Amino acid sequence: MGRAPCCEKVGLKRGRWTREEDAVLARYIREHGEGAWRSLPKNAGLLRCGKSCRLRWINYLRADLKRGNISEEEEEMIIKLHATLGNRWSLIAGHLPGRTDNEIKNHWNSHLSKRAREGGDGIVVDVDLSKLPGGGKRRGGRAIKATKAKGKDKGKERKSGKAKSKAAAKMARRRKEEDGKNITKEQAHASSSGVTSDGLEEGALGRCEEMVSGLKDQPIPNLDVTTDVGDSEPPKAVDLDELGGSVMELDHHHHERCNESEGVPELADQEELGDKAMDFGQPGCCNEDDGGPPEAVLLGDKDMEWDLVGLDESLANDDLWSSLVWDYDDMVAPCGGQEQESVLSDLFLFDSI
DNA sequence: AACTGAGTCAACCGCCTATTC
DNA sequence: GGAATAGGCGGTTGACTCAGT
Structure with missing residues (x-):
């Protein structure tokens, strides 16, 4: 069995x-x-x-994980994104640099779900997926990554027609089954407000993702790195232009996971980084007990919080940089976060509705 | 000091889609 | 075209911690 x-x-x-x-x-x-x-x-x-x-x-x-407590700004973001995306933790995590889907999911289940039920603070973008083509729930599945195509079927972004219809039939069967069940209010809300089908991703939500990408393409206004990085500090945007040809010196005195005998890369590939050379300083110093202070990345005379194992790889494939798109200082306007809300609203306006 | 219940979070599980053969 | 395989996802579990009694 x-x-x-x-x-x-x-x-x-x-x-x-x-x-x-x-x-x-x-x-x-x-x-x-x-x-x-x-x-x-x-x-x-x-x-x-x-x-x-x-x-x-x-x-x-992973290198780009942000350890420590989830800040209030991040909580707000999670609540808002969850109101729109439902339990699609990986998508939500994608908008919170350094946070994993598991972490966000745990945080949500342990306190945010309660808070969201009670308070309902933050915007809720209601999208009735039943009005959208194929409105339903997308589960599991491999994200489409061009980099993974590795030359094989690069153009094949979606399923073949037959496979698609087969999967669609499967999904229809599943939806039918689910229709027969009593679902909780929360599930219903999640289902109606964000979870989606393949069809939707090609459509409205797909555009939403494009808009997110669009934001990523925008020049990031400032490199806001601080010398005092507490657990509650929101993630910061990094503008590579600001780095110019500067050297990033990576201090890993307190790396909690790095084995001393293994060390960390001393110097990232210059070709990959262009003129953004990275100096990892003394390799392999860290084998401390859990709970040590977060990693510091020195940008000239500035520090920023980071964890470093594999950072070179993240840099090489741009994953790290592409994920650092939210600059909370810019988004959370003095007038109570209206700007942030407007950004989110923009993200989820579907002209097809 | 011992117990207990709630909260937290790392890890596992099963299902899903995408890709390959 | 279909089966097999690989990888990704959300849901769930259970070990651990800690405050309260």
Whole structure:
């Protein structure tokens, strides 16, 4: 009964990851890059499921993670995005630099859901998906990433017609099943206000994502890095132009996950970075206990909070920079966040409705 | 000091889509 | 065209922590 496990689980270790395992995983990914998760444990010598490795990397070891408490600004953003997107945590996380879907999901379930139910502060963008083509729920699935195409079927952005209709039939069946069930108010709201089908993503929400991308393309007004980075500090936008040819010196004295014997990359690939050279300073200093202060990234004489394992990779593939799009100082206007709200409203105005 | 209940969060599970063969 | 595989997602679980009694 039941489906086969995602991988051979006999003899695999489960539960919390040890620091040694973290180090092995981080080093392997630094050397070989992300991907091939299924074969990764074997190749890296880890007694873990590939999925577990992926989760560990994404939720904990990745370079651009922002650790510490979720700030009030971030909470506001989560509430607003959730009102629009529903439980699509990965999408929400995509708009909160340094936060993972798991982290946001946990935070939501532990306190924000209650607060959202009670207070309902923040904007709610109501979108009745039943009025949209294929209004329904998108679950799981691999995000389409051009970079992943690697030359194979690059133009094939969506399913083939047949596969699509097959999946659509499946979804229809599923929706029919769900229609027969009693759903909670919250689920209903999420379903009606944000969750979407493939069709929608090509349409209205797809445009929404385009608008987000559009924002990303906008010149980011200022590089606001501080010397005092508390846990509650909102994420900051980074303008590469501001960096100019400056050297980013990465201080990792307090890196909580880096194994001393492994170290961190000393210098990112100059070709990848152009004139933005990165000096990682003394490699491999950090093997401290959990809970150490956040990482500092020195930009000339300025510090900013960051975690550093694999930062070179993030820089190389632009993921890091492309995710740093929200500048809260700019968005949260003195007049009570109206500007932020207007940005969000703009994001979710569907002219097709 | 011992117990308990609530809160937190890392990790797991099962299902999904995309891609490859 | 269909099966197999890989990877991504949201939901759920359970270990752990901590405040309250």
